Amino acid sequence: xxxxxxxxxxxxxxxxxxxxxxxxxxxxxxxxxxxxxxxxxxxxxxxxxxxxxxxxxxxxxxxxxxxxxxxxxxxxxxxxxxxxxxxxxxxxxxxxxxxxxxxxxxxxxxxxxxxxxxxxxxxxxxxxxxxxxxxxxxxxxxxxxxxxxxxxxxxxxxxxxxxxxxxxxxxxxxxxxxxxxxxxxxxxxxxxxxxxxxxxxxxxxxxxxxxxxxxxxxxxxxxxxxxxxxxxxxxxxxxxxxxxx
Numbered sequence: 001x002x003x004x005x006x007x008x009x010x011x012x013x014x015x016x017x018x019x020x021x022x023x024x025x026x027x028x029x030x031x032x033x034x035x036x037x038x039x040x041x042x043x044x045x046x047x048x049x050x051x052x053x054x055x056x057x058x059x060x061x062x063x064x065x066x067x068x069x070x071x072x073x074x075x076x077x078x079x080x081x082x083x084x085x086x087x088x089x090x091x092x093x094x095x096x097x098x099x100x101x102x103x104x105x106x107x108x109x110x111x112x113x114x115x116x117x118x119x120x121x122x123x124x125x126x127x128x129x130x131x132x133x134x135x136x137x138x139x140x141x142x143x144x145x146x147x148x149x150x151x152x153x154x155x156x157x158x159x160x161x162x163x164x165x166x167x168x169x170x171x172x173x174x175x176x177x178x179x180x181x182x183x184x185x186x187x188x189x190x191x192x193x194x195x196x197x198x199x200x201x202x203x204x205x206x207x208x209x210x211x212x213x214x215x216x217x218x219x220x221x222x223x224x225x226x227x228x229x230x231x232x233x234x235x236x237x238x239x240x241x242x243x244x245x
Contacts, residue, residue, distance in 0.1 A: 016041065068086050116153065121146035
């Protein structure tokens with residue numbers, strides 16, 4: 001998203017807050033277009049003082065909240081970090097945005113936006129004969145990861161209703177593309193195949209996923225930030241639903 005936005009918008013300035021966990025790499029930020037308009041800060045979204053300082057120092061008018069623990073299998077083995085990052089971290093960002101934009105009136109409310117990037121996993125699973133998820137599908141998370149993201153969606157929505165914070169949410173399907181960590185299905189299968197290793201398939205491989213190219217997702221997020229209605233949720237998919245196998 002950083003790379004996409006710097007390329008597409010010559011006026012944008014980005015402050016990039018990242019904890020650099022196992023899934024993060026500064027190599028992904030090499031050779032950025034418009035690198036002088038990008039500021040990298042290593043830190044945790046759970047650090048409210050840091051988040052507040054960055055909002056004020058850089059007069060931040062838009063928060064795009066990607067930060068999340070995302071891998072379902074990891075959430076089953078260690079759910080605690082998912083609760084902290086995905087729920088408490090989201091709350092921390094919302095609180096600091098509320099303090100700066102609503103309590104302190106740092107910027108006019110019609111000029112700010114909190115955008116929360118979520119997942120279609122909050123809706124549960126689809127059978128082959130089921131219609132696709134949509135924005136009114138009831139939540140039915142089935143893993144600690146999905147439950148933590150569902151919780152963060154509800155908190156974001158509540159801040160919009162309770163405090164009038166200008167929020168939008170996107171729930172996207174599975175992404176693929178450059179820079180993706182090889183714990184995810186497509187890069188894992190490609191790397192294993194290229195190196196003559198077994199191809200790990202869960203169960204019979206008949207799980208259905210919708211696959212979305214990452215830059216299409218970035219474009220959708222930008223459209224929602226610029227043209228979406230505050231308080232609304234937008235589902236983003238690729239209309240591309242093969243079996244995993």
